[in-house]
Amino acid sequence: MAKKQQSDQKQSDYVVHVAVAVIRGDDGRILVARRPDDKHMGGLWEFPGGKVEPDEDLKEALNRELMEELDITVSTFQPLITIQHQYPEKTVLLDTWLVSGVNGTPKGNEGQEVQWVEADGLTGLDFPPANEPIVNAVLLPGQYMVTGLFSSAAELIEKVSRQLENGLRLIQFRAPWLQEKPYLHLARELHHLCQPFNAKLLLKGDPELLQETWCDGIHLRSDQLSIPASEWKRYRRKGQWLAASCHNEEQLRAAEVAGMDFVTLSPVRPTKSHPGRLSMGHERATELTLCSRVPVYWLGGLGRSDESLAIDCGAQGVAGIGAFWLTH
Template sequence: MIDEAGIEEVMVEKRKVVHVAVAVILGDDGRVLLARRPEDKHMGGLWEFPGGKVEAGEDIKLALNRELREELDIEVSVFSPLIKIRHDYPDKSVLLDTWVVSGIQGEPKGNEGQLIQWVEQDCLNDYEFPEANKVILRALQLPDRYMITGHFEEKETLFNRVSTALDNGIRLIQFRAHWLEENEYLRLAQELSGVVQAAGGTLIIKGDFSLLSEPWCHGLHLTSRQLTLPTKPEKRHVDQLLVASCHDEQQIKDAEAMAVDMITVSPIKPTSSHPQAIPLGFEQAANLTDVAKVPVFWLGGMGLGDIEVACQSGAQGIAAIRSFWK
């Protein structure tokens, strides 16, 4: 017998999904073009990324330019996939097929009477978006590389390699050092967090949910075991990131129930750190990425050459130890 929650889930799964093309439009100066929904429309007054429904059999790039012509009287020539997110509203489900676009031809204007505005990327959080657009906003703010620190014996090695990574443009780093005692790990994590933040990056640490109350903690990476705990982590400020390790569809659902900002899916390829783990492979990783409603980083044997494959499959990018640590 299926309970009410089960019936609702089945109904959502059977519901027709509307394919929507979404454009994050970048100007030559890096600003993003937003449109404000007219007050008399659904979710009126909220800001959004322009776009619209993809017709049956229509190429996504053609759909984006058709919608941009209709809404803004422009076309674009450069397309880069950002994220695909399914969002379930009470009355319908939508698949937001989101692309970062540039190479604007024409002068943008609100053809449908909507207000449009160019916004600095650092100021996007000041605008109120529909719920479905918030994941797009997070994906836009995340990089395509997530570094995990490797083994070290001396503190100097840790800080030198992290500094090198920061110099090479890495801005999202997980401090992993499971061989250290907790007090030593946290002492180093606090010091390292200041170094990473000073360079404009974010340091993700591992440990108990209570670490989120530490003012220096800017992110927590949850293990798959932590996803089954009865309590939920509570972020203390808007800039904190919650990340989770996932290996299957159920863990992805558990992570989303924890309101995480992003997940890692692993292992994609065989790894020396987890030689017994059965790799997912690109196809299964892509399927799990399609299921996720948050940005996904592929982890496990990933190299810089895999970033394009991951992104083309809907992932945010890659996470790695070896490729970034040495």
């Protein structure tokens, strides 16, 4: 008995390294396959991939798996997110890459159903439990703007409009100097601006704001992560984003426990807005990001041009106030 318990323990401690491909076709749709019934998580949808063999690098593993399972190869690779997930029977490390440049026409070599879906359609499919952050990472853009100082509603609207035209699709409306009523009034105007661009506007404040029917989501301060998720999750409607600000490992874990969809991690570099505050630097930010089970935006002293650096280090992209707010 003791021996069996020990070997069960060993099995769940052992981490299976899995190469996973979010395959984007030329038309922007994503390829998903149904896992064969007799496999772990059988019958559920998956992003194709499989176990990495010893001495294989990730790209080799992905192309071998994609050839075996679907008769295709891919030529462009971008890291998306790395998720370690403990199932009762095993622990997997889903090393997930956004890939494109598909050679060949995908077909289910193992008899599995395959289909191309719009990114928005991914939320309606049944995936294994480990996949939720992968779907969020596919849906989230590479840049997240936090609004900065403004001296009039006209200035706020002009700046947000300009950034929407520049391609921004995720915005946090931050104005801690305003009372709730004028804040919500302006937020509604911004939400109106965002809609034609299909951009999302996150509010800063109490979780009760999720009850506003037009609210796309909320961004919490790190000290709000201690509010038990059960107290406010009941307000949440499908499609609303939950995000939080994190500055260290403990807060990242708290954000996962609280069920956040994504976080910002700061300050990665020194910033003008917080002079003298110690920044964590790229190396520490990379370490923390790779251990996070939710998508992470790097924040603090970074600009739009740092997006690919952040992505290469495992992040979802960059968030910023100054770099987005002040540029034209």
